[in-house]
Amino acid sequence: MNPKPRILGIETSCDETAAAVVDGDGRVASSVLSSQDDVHGKYGGVVPELASRRHIETVERIVAAAMQQAGLPWSSLSAVAVTRGPGLAGALLVGVSLGKALAYALKVPLLGVNHLEGHLASAWIDEPDFPRPCIVLVVSGGHTHLFLVESAGVYRLIGRTLDDAAGEAFDKAAKMLSLGYPGGPAIDRMARMGNAAAIRFPRPYRKRSTLDFSFSGIKTALLYYLRDLDRSGKARSVSDIAAGYQEAIVEVLVDKAFEAVRRFHVKALAVVGGVSANTRLRALLTERARAAGVHLSLPRAAYCTDNAVMIAMAGHWLFENGRFNSWDMEADAGWTLPESHGPVERQGPLQGQARRSSSPGPVALSAGRKVHRGRAHA
Ligand code: ADP
Ligand code: MG
DSSP: OOSSOEEEEEEOSSSEEEEEEEETTSOEEEEEEEEOHHHHGGGTSOOHHHHHHHHHHHHHHHHHHHHHHHTOOGGGOOEEEEEEESSOHHHHHHHHHHHHHHHHHHTOOEEEEEHHHHHHHGGGTSOTTOOSSEEEEEESSSOEEEEEEEETTEEEEEEEBSSOOHHHHHHHHHHHTTOOSSHHHHHHHHHTTSOTTTSOOOOTTSSSSOSOBOOHHHHHHHHHHHHHHHHHTOOOOHHHHHHHHHHHHHHHHHHHHHHHHHHTTOSEEEEESGGGGOHHHHHHHHHHHHHHTOEEEOOOHHHHSSOSHHHHHHHHHHHHTTOOBOTTOOOOTTOOOBSOOOOOOOOOTTGGGGSOSOOSOBOOOOTTTTHHHHSOOO
16 A cells, blocks of 8 residues: 555535645645635525535536646545535535545545544644644534544544534624624634623533533523613623623633543643634633643644645545445435544455445434534524
């Protein structure tokens, strides 16, 4: 087997069309991304049908651009990794179809990547030697999940949100405050001008011993706060509201992440996913990590939100473990992430195609990852 495999990653699970080439030593040869904010912005959320249509229009161009940016021939690819789920069914189908066609034409293995595992792998993009065991908090628009990662591709879910994801709480608040879509960056910007102590929002589960999260209550608290304020006729200070709201979410995330570090006696913590781009979250994590002597990894902004580099990285884990997919692989919108990926007996690239990539014992992660926040209703 090629000692340094080169993998093309493709991501179309939601509203980003992305492709990237990553080498086995972790070198990112290229990364190209086309965001659909212009398509969905006016609806205040992702419209699944429009997302699929835009993916169809752009994905081939994006993949070709990634190969061109890498300056590499198609024949140099060792495998094609594509997000198989979870996500929007129609959107996933576009990437999966192209990924299959490319892998088949190039006679290389097909790797169906779980989007969540992609986010997990993003902790190792800029820091290939980031230590394990470690805690990884995946905090995005569809997920708030704490993992104990033991080795490459071997991890355990130790906590998760019981209702809304943190990114969803940011997006909903931005909508209530008419700050536009996507909401997280808008709240982040507003909060910088506000006083976080002016309005105190609840910190759900902060003091509880569980490593699970709950963010739906904080959203309701904001709704009531705005309703009462409107009734009183007082003016809103949007920046103070944004700062107070953000602080509540950030404190809960930071406390739980460090509680996990303490409980599992590890010395390294990574926080990944779209919300990890939040400036206040990054500042507080950095402060706490320094005080606690914990090795902290935060992806650069481009690798926090959806991208294809992380899909190619997770593809490397699957490749190393011989987890290849067969040509009948289908997109799986509600794909639960198997609790643990371990190595399977190594096989030659193409014989291994018959093996499915998912292992038994899935944990129930949020199946409708993006659909609940994504539909442009209400
Ligand atoms: P998903 O994979 O679930 O679609 P992403 O990883 O693409 O999510 O992240 C998108 C989410 O990240 C959105 O909910 C968005 O509001 C949030 N987000 C992005 N930047 C920030 C930020 N600076 N502060 C808070 N949330 C953010
Ligand atoms: Mg994502």
